[in-house]
Amino acid sequence: MADVATPLAGTELDHELERMLAIERFDPPDGFREKALVSDPAVYERAERDPEGWWAEQARALDWAEPWTQVLDWENAPFAKWFVGGRLNACANCLDRHVEAGLGDRVAYHWYGEEGEQRDISYAELLAETKRLANALLDRGIKAGDVVGIYLPMIPEVIVAMLACARIGAPHNVVFGGFSPEAVRERMEFSEARALITVDAARRKGKTAAIKPAVDEVVGGLEHLETVVVVRHTGEQVPMQDGRDVWYDEIVAAADPECPAEPFDAEHPLYVLYTSGSTAKPKGILHTTGGYLTGVACTHRLVFDLDADHDVYWCAADVGWVTGHSYIVYGPLANATTSVMYEGAPDYPGKDVWWSLVERYGVTVLYTAPTAIRACMKWGAEEPNKHDLSSLRLLGTVGEPINPKAWLWYHRVVGGGRCPIVDTWWQTETGHIMITPLPGIVPTKPGSATRPFPGISADVVNADGEPIDEGTGLLVLRRPWPGMLRTLYRDDERFKEVYWSRFGERTYLVGDAARKDEDGYFWILGRIDDVINVSAHRLSTAEVESAIVSHERVAEAAVVGQPDELTGQAIVAFVTLVGGGDGDDALREDIRGHVAARIGKIARPKRIIWADDLPKTRSGKIMRRLLRDVAEGRELGDVTTLRDPVVMAEISEKVAAGEEEE
Numbered sequence: 001m002a003d004v005a006t007p008l009a010g011t012e013l014d015h016e017l018e019r020m021l022a023i024e025r026f027d028p029p030d031g032f033r034e035k036a037l038v039s040d041p042a043v044y045e046r047a048e049r050d051p052e053g054w055w056a057e058q059a060r061a062l063d064w065a066e067p068w069t070q071v072l073d074w075e076n077a078p079f080a081k082w083f084v085g086g087r088l089n090a091c092a093n094c095l096d097r098h099v100e101a102g103l104g105d106r107v108a109y110h111w112y113g114e115e116g117e118q119r120d121i122s123y124a125e126l127l128a129e130t131k132r133l134a135n136a137l138l139d140r141g142i143k144a145g146d147v148v149g150i151y152l153p154m155i156p157e158v159i160v161a162m163l164a165c166a167r168i169g170a171p172h173n174v175v176f177g178g179f180s181p182e183a184v185r186e187r188m189e190f191s192e193a194r195a196l197i198t199v200d201a202a203r204r205k206g207k208t209a210a211i212k213p214a215v216d217e218v219v220g221g222l223e224h225l226e227t228v229v230v231v232r233h234t235g236e237q238v239p240m241q242d243g244r245d246v247w248y249d250e251i252v253a254a255a256d257p258e259c260p261a262e263p264f265d266a267e268h269p270l271y272v273l274y275t276s277g278s279t280a281k282p283k284g285i286l287h288t289t290g291g292y293l294t295g296v297a298c299t300h301r302l303v304f305d306l307d308a309d310h311d312v313y314w315c316a317a318d319v320g321w322v323t324g325h326s327y328i329v330y331g332p333l334a335n336a337t338t339s340v341m342y343e344g345a346p347d348y349p350g351k352d353v354w355w356s357l358v359e360r361y362g363v364t365v366l367y368t369a370p371t372a373i374r375a376c377m378k379w380g381a382e383e384p385n386k387h388d389l390s391s392l393r394l395l396g397t398v399g400e401p402i403n404p405k406a407w408l409w410y411h412r413v414v415g416g417g418r419c420p421i422v423d424t425w426w427q428t429e430t431g432h433i434m435i436t437p438l439p440g441i442v443p444t445k446p447g448s449a450t451r452p453f454p455g456i457s458a459d460v461v462n463a464d465g466e467p468i469d470e471g472t473g474l475l476v477l478r479r480p481w482p483g484m485l486r487t488l489y490r491d492d493e494r495f496k497e498v499y500w501s502r503f504g505e506r507t508y509l510v511g512d513a514a515r516k517d518e519d520g521y522f523w524i525l526g527r528i529d530d531v532i533n534v535s536a537h538r539l540s541t542a543e544v545e546s547a548i549v550s551h552e553r554v555a556e557a558a559v560v561g562q563p564d565e566l567t568g569q570a571i572v573a574f575v576t577l578v579g580g581g582d583g584d585d586a587l588r589e590d591i592r593g594h595v596a597a598r599i600g601k602i603a604r605p606k607r608i609i610w611a612d613d614l615p616k617t618r619s620g621k622i623m624r625r626l627l628r629d630v631a632e633g634r635e636l637g638d639v640t641t642l643r644d645p646v647v648m649a650e651i652s653e654k655v656a657a658g659e660e661e662e
């Protein structure tokens, strides 16, 4: 066993972390490098010399029913086609081929329920249930190209649902279980979903939250929605609508167990996933089959140094986010991985539940978000120290910049000082990891995602699009990559405008600011648009504003992000009331509840500041820049274009007085 550093806690640990802050570079530990899947840095040059050849080599790791005739068609940029002419079935690549190779008994997921139930689901079992659900969907008239919504908690059925859709070529549209039914309705409407797979109720830290009745309230008017499949999870009594609603267990039991996996074109849509952009309307990110699966499978294998025969891998995200799609479902399954899946929250039933699961299943690779690490830091090293974490050999983070202190805590307390950390930068749009260390060869610096994955071309540019060798600017991607979004669902124009207009149709504008240091390392600084990153979850200021404004007492609202020790950023809302004047705490709570009902709990503003007016330019545009300045405690920037400077003075006073914290 690798040497394990003595567990530390309290002030001793604080002192050690302080000392470690002076360390700028961490080389891959010897014991790790020697056994790593990639141990030769030549992989970068190989991919750079011939990116298409490199990706084709990765694609060959999948099973193709028909080979492609062209790796990349970029003629019609920014609309890319990868593996042109190739045909494959994503579900067969995730399940059938492993079962056929004799891996049917391998555990695909060690599922652990909030109440301590355990289910080990083998590849053969997952395949059998997926085939039945696929047939049941076909029986209900769902066919290739029809969108199927999925609104489920972290239970095994969510995986079955996604794979059953993939098997029959019906793009899924998963909505994060923490989003409100109203958000589900909107996403079903935008994508014209024909079916929705949901649940009777979800568990929330020992309580039960009714889901089906809440869904009923909002989906009634959706003209395309013909079928609602309900998973029986908590056993709650729920109303079922004749002709529309069916029980998951009943249709699965009645379905034919045989369901051939029809191959689809490499560019057949695999899923649409809505994410937040600069406007109130979420963007439907469209991913297709061949390139996406190639990208997620190869990054999952190489970034996590995967040894599928021995590793127990755990991506502690929710399947409702892209991280779950790519690194709980498609990447791990394509690689025949054994994963852990946990239903509940990291602090339920106890603050050591994660660490107890690492010990129970012998987790070797753990992938999570900085916000979770910061929460664990707050709960204290005593929690992880209660458990034997010596099985861990590699740690990953995703979703937001990680502050060096949290990085070091993760490294020292969770990883015992022996595990490399892969800080992986990517987005819903990119489909898979884009900037990351390869753990066996790239030295890490706490807080930096290091360098682009082989075959990826990233740059930091100035406002004119000129590359910056060293310094801060806008992050762009130069070259197409296999998992890239193909468009925004039914909105090609917005796709072109948002990502491919600022620097031309061959340069992808990421929407993040970044710094490149003297070693060419990338440091992601945060969003440049009106998107806030709360606990590694992307939220649009416009979306939150429109939710607030829909409250009957509210006249106007402006939302900005402010730095937050725990959640990375927190939402601050400046609100003017109908008829003017200030509201009270009860109204604040009411507005928060209203936002939770419209979007979801994560979108509740942390601070609500009453304002008589909002700072506007003479043409009436809200100057969010100034609101950000006050929220972040900075000197106000240029106020010369402000229509009425008194407004800002009043707001600054209120913020300084510390009004309004939740």
Ligand code: PRX
Pocket (backbone or CB within 6 Å): 275, 322, 323, 397, 398, 399, 400, 401, 402, 423, 424, 425, 426, 427, 428, 429, 449, 510, 511, 512, 524, 525, 526, 527, 533, 536, 537, 538
């Ligand atoms: O701002 C970047 C941040 O999260 C954004 C993408 O959010 P989303 O599409 O929800 O996907 C999150 C999971 C892939 C990015 O534009 N981000 C993501 N990873 C990192 C990050 N910021 C800093 N470091 C990261 N490793």
